[in-house]
Amino acid sequence: MQPISAANTGAIQLFTGSPPDEFTEIVTGLERAVGEEVADGLPGRQWSLPLADRVLLVAVYYRTDATVRQLGAMFGVTRPAAGRVLARLGPLLALQPLPQRRMRIEKVLITPEGVAFVTDDARAGKGRAEAPGAILLNVDTGTRLVLRVPVPQD
Structure with missing residues (x-):
């Protein structure tokens, strides 16, 4: 050979x-x-x-x-x-990660009305988390790992 x-x-x-x-x-x-x-x-x-x-x-x-x-x-x-x-x-x-050009989205709130990108300030507001059937996802954009988090009910 x-x-x-x-x-x-x-x-x-x-x-x-x-x-x-x-x-x-x-x-x-x-x-x-x-x-x-x-x-x-x-x-x-x-x-x-x-x-x-x-x-x-x-x-x-x-x-x-x-x-x-x-x-x-x-x-x-x-x-x-x-x-x-x-x-x-x-x-x-070894491959280096590409520089991120967009804002890192850390949290996504999925409601029956649609998808909302959540920041800490927006989460403080009421109404979104109170929607029945809402799902909060934590997304790590570096690894693309998605974790489902229970939505806190106030």
Whole structure:
């Protein structure tokens, strides 16, 4: 079995889901942003894979449920080498949350008349919470976790 390599553009498309040009932009952007931490050819212990192959290894790890042992076999390196690549590059390539452009909606009140976005000031007003069948939802917009909360009856 031939090891997976970033030199094979078909492997890039298959394992990352992006065209080879975008993958090359990611690799060069990482190289510019991080610099010597991921650079090849520095004094000391050398990486067994070039930077593009290391980035592809991390992408394969995130997009599949392959173990480190399987990744090592797929890329032709040892299990500890694959683990070191994941430990070093994994946090650098992890997705960052997008900046939120809108106001965070923290509470939603669902009544038979419709939906109301509740702030602390609006909740102090009477009438909305007194509607029969009203449901109050706490929404964490960062994780999209929704919790149903009983509506306090005054």
